[in-house]
Amino acid sequence: MPLAFITGVTGQDGTYLARALLAEGVEVHGLVRPGSVAIVEPGVTVHEADIRDSGALQGLVADLKPDELYHLAGQSSVGASWEDPVGTVEQTGAPVAALLQAVERHSRQTRLVNASSAEIFGVAPAPQNESTPIAPVSPYGAAKALGYFLVSSFRERGVHASSAILYNHESPLRPERFVTRKITVAAARIARGLQETVTLGNLDASRDWGWAPDYVDAMRSAVRQPTPGDHVIGTGELHTVRDFVVAAFAAAGIDDWQPHVVTDDTFFRPVDPATQAADASRARDRLGWAPTIAFPELVERMVRSDLARIDESV
Numbered sequence: 001m002p003l004a005f006i007t008g009v010t011g012q013d014g015t016y017l018a019r020a021l022l023a024e025g026v027e028v029h030g031l032v033r034p035g036s037v038a039i040v041e042p043g044v045t046v047h048e049a050d051i052r053d054s055g056a057l058q059g060l061v062a063d064l065k066p067d068e069l070y071h072l073a074g075q076s077s078v079g080a081s082w083e084d085p086v087g088t089v090e091q092t093g094a095p096v097a098a099l100l101q102a103v104e105r106h107s108r109q110t111r112l113v114n115a116s117s118a119e120i121f122g123v124a125p126a127p128q129n130e131s132t133p134i135a136p137v138s139p140y141g142a143a144k145a146l147g148y149f150l151v152s153s154f155r156e157r158g159v160h161a162s163s164a165i166l167y168n169h170e171s172p173l174r175p176e177r178f179v180t181r182k183i184t185v186a187a188a189r190i191a192r193g194l195q196e197t198v199t200l201g202n203l204d205a206s207r208d209w210g211w212a213p214d215y216v217d218a219m220r221s222a223v224r225q226p227t228p229g230d231h232v233i234g235t236g237e238l239h240t241v242r243d244f245v246v247a248a249f250a251a252a253g254i255d256d257w258q259p260h261v262v263t264d265d266t267f268f269r270p271v272d273p274a275t276q277a278a279d280a281s282r283a284r285d286r287l288g289w290a291p292t293i294a295f296p297e298l299v300e301r302m303v304r305s306d307l308a309r310i311d312e313s314v
């Protein structure tokens with residue numbers, strides 16, 4: 001039975017990935033932070049370590065000798081990276097070096113996939129692909145760029161290491177600090193009379209939003225390719241935050257969303273890339289990957305889930 005090791009196993013992607021691997025009969029081990037109370041998918045063997053503890057990470061890779069290593073852990077909020085740039089580099093950039101070195105020294109059969117991000121492209125014109133210059137415009141993007149370059153450096157030395165350059169991907173498991181879930185939770189609560197308004201930042205900001213389980217499938221496929229490489233993973237479709245609001249409120253049964261949405265400058269970003277849209281043709285050709293859920297269905301699924309959570313709790 002193959003053995004997979006997932007860092008960030010309690011996050012949105014880690015949860016979907018663990019489910020998919022367990023369903024295939026893979027033995028799944030996951031890294032969680034010490035003292036974490038987050039829910040881990042049943043069937044996953046849990047290991048506790050701080051993601052900044054490179055010795056502990058290397059010891060785990062040396063002991064487990066995983067066939068597949070999915071590196072998903074890290075500080076994942078672009079907004080929060082402006083509050084804590086040092087912590088973001090320590091949690092999101094440096095651990096990639098520790099894991100790659102561990103694979104090279106102790107576990108050469110391991111195939112690693114690194115969850116990279118569209119943020120490495122900064123404000124490059126749309127669409128971006130694997131040839132787009134890396135030019136991040138946030139500490140988070142810079143930390144992800146470090147991880148991306150480490151992966152390609154170790155790949156040159158023979159390590160089976162790939163980056164999946166992931167565009168925004170959402171689901172009912174998305175934490176509320178991200179705008180999509182913030183909106184769907186609010187729309188559901190407003191529809192049920194539990195709150196009146198939601199405060200957002202830039203409604204004209206646009207993103208390429210896809211369905212998270214699709215992105216997890218891309219990572220499983222990337223790790224299993226005979227030759228490692230980098231792949232842009234996204235839908236190629238841009239929508240504004242306003243589009244998301246309109247669709248979410250409509251799905252919650254509210255046609256006139258405007259009285260319920262307030263904007264506040266504190267949620268605006270110093271630089272906010274407006275053109276991050278994926279050209280995922282390489283993933284389509286090499287991984288056979290394509291998104292399965294379109295934008296309206298994505299929004300509806302998230303709203304339906306948040307309405308159901310409220311209705312089940314009363």
Ligand SMILES: C[C@H]1O[C@H](OP(=O)(O)OP(=O)(O)OC[C@H]2O[C@@H](n3cnc4c(=O)[nH]c(N)nc43)[C@H](O)[C@@H]2O)[C@@H](O)[C@@H](O)C1=O
Nearest residue numbers: 076078117118119167168177178179180200201202205267
């Ligand atoms: C690819 C990339 O994708 C994600 O990062 P993100 O795009 O920063 O995600 P977000 O949901 O925080 O912001 C999306 C947009 O929405 C705007 N926006 C407006 N009003 C609010 C608002 O009230 N809250 C937030 N959070 N954003 C707002 C905000 O200015 C931005 O334009 C992560 O998965 C990251 O890990 C990653 O790799």
